[in-house]
Amino acid sequence: MAAAGGAEGAGGGPAPWAEVRALLPCAEEGLTLALSGEVEGCVLPLLRRARALLYSQPGPPDAAAAAALGRLSDVLRDYSWEKLNAVPWREVGKGWRQVYAYGCLFGALAEVAAGRPRAAVRLCDLGLLLGAAVLDNVLARLVHALQLRLPREMAPRDRPHAQRVRPERPPPPPTVQPEEAIPHLHCPSLEHFRDNYLIPERPVVLDGVMDHWPCMKKWSVDYFCQVAGCRTVPVELGARYTDEEWSQQLMTVSDFISQYIMDENSVGYLAQHQLFDQIPELKEDISIPDYCCLGEGEEDDITINAWFGPGGTISPLHQDPQQNFLAQVLGRKYIRLYSPQDSENLYPHESQILHNTSQVDVEDPDLVKFPNFTKAAFQSCILMPGQILFIPVKYWHYVRSLELSFSVSFWWS
Structure with a gap:
């Protein structure tokens, strides 16, 4: 492969062009550019020009062709980026998301040809996060091939200029009084869970359900660095949203x-x-709880969320429109639950954006401003590693990480 930056992949080397090229159709006409939705007429000629550059030489693009392909990628991504941000996300047409994905694909291939696999991985991730799948999800296959060629990331503490680690002893968690404690069950049957908790909408902590998940033995900060250190992800900055x-x-x-x-x-x-x-290696380490089969949707309808952060991060009191299993893998979380029947006493925000979020600071409430908050009864728990909390649909929940924490939530209907 013609590569100016081969040293970047030291420890595995940049993915050979032949390996990357094998992920694409053999002939130019096989790389279809069908878009699901209307896009402006100027876009398809740009896509065809980028495709032609990709297939213009039998081997990897030379420096001039790679540079031209990179410029076309920039134009496609910049133009579609404006469309992605012009309207609320739910109103963005799939066609424009596909254009963005093609732009990321052509840009990633240009970076591979130039010997910059890390830059190619970043573009693949942007396409996976903001684009729509194209060519049988080629971006996921491409990033997998590239990642195998990159050296494993060092754990942060091993780096010469790593930041000081947080104190190992977090402040003591709030005391959970017996009368407010959420009940615990050890691996209840489907029928027992359905009849006693799902149908009557009663929260419960499930023990033993995730003992066999590989994440319980494998996951650590070191493991995340090794498996996903080079991957680009969205991060929320601040203690609470x-x-x-x-x-x-x-x-x-x-x-x-x-x-x-x-x-x-x-x-x-x-x-x-x-x-x-985005990172299938992590998905292989978890399992969808069997109790989700009691819902009305299919398995593909279940939304799986990741929550990874330090102690002190807070999810303000809010409610979600689906059933929720919150599975704790690392660390502990203090959680309070309030029934939907107490919604008026929880003072939801009046704005449409935050209508599902309470204005009250649960652990330090302003009772002059929110006097009826004291009328709302709550249940609470310290969710420990290996436990799953069932949060019924529309139940208000407040979550505070007591230490470094990784949780997985499953939203289902």
Whole structure:
């Protein structure tokens, strides 16, 4: 492969062009450019020109062709990016998401040809996060081939300039009084769970259900660095999403761990529902709880979310429109639940965006401003590693990480 930056892949080397090229159709006409939806007429000629450059030479593109392919990728991504952000996400046409994915694909191939596999991995991740699947999800297959060729990331503490690790002893968790404690069950039968908790909408902590999941033995900060350190993911910055300074940013898992897990003065949270599709190695380490089969939807309808962050991060009191199994893998979380019947006493925000979120700071309420909050009864627990909390649909829940924590939630109907 003609590569100027071969040293970047030291330890495995950049993926040979032949290996990457084998993921694409053999002939130019096989790389279809069908788009699911209307896009502007100027876009298809750009896509065809990029495709032609890709197939213009029998081997890898030379420096001039790779540079031209990279420029076309920039134009396609910039133009479709404007369309992705012009309307609310749910209104974005699939065609424009496909254009963005093609732009990321052509850009990633240009980076591979130039010997920059890490840059190619980043573009693949952007396409997986913001684009729509094209060519039988070629971006996922491409990033897998590239990642195998990159050296495993170092654990942050082994780096010469790693940040100081947070204190090992977190502040003591709140005391859970017996009368407010959420009940526990050890591996109940489907029928028992359905009749006593699902149908009557009663929260319960399930013990023993996830003991056999590989994540219980495998997952650690070191493991995440090794498996996903080079992958780009969205990170929430700030202690809670209702804070004015809260924001979101794309960064690699390795940078997130260095800046927000290892640095005791920063608070950030990796919270997203695409992580397990983006990084299948992690998805193989978990299982969908059998109790989800009691729902009305199919398995593909279940949304799996990842929640990874340091102690002190908070999910303000809020409710979700689906049933929720919150599975705790690493660390402990303090959780409070309030019935939907107490919604008026929880003072939801009046704005449409935050209508499912309470204005009350649960652990430090302003009772002058929110006097009826004391009328709302709650249940609580300290969710430990290996436990799953069933949060019924529309139940209000407040979550505070007591230490470094990784949780997996399953939303189902």
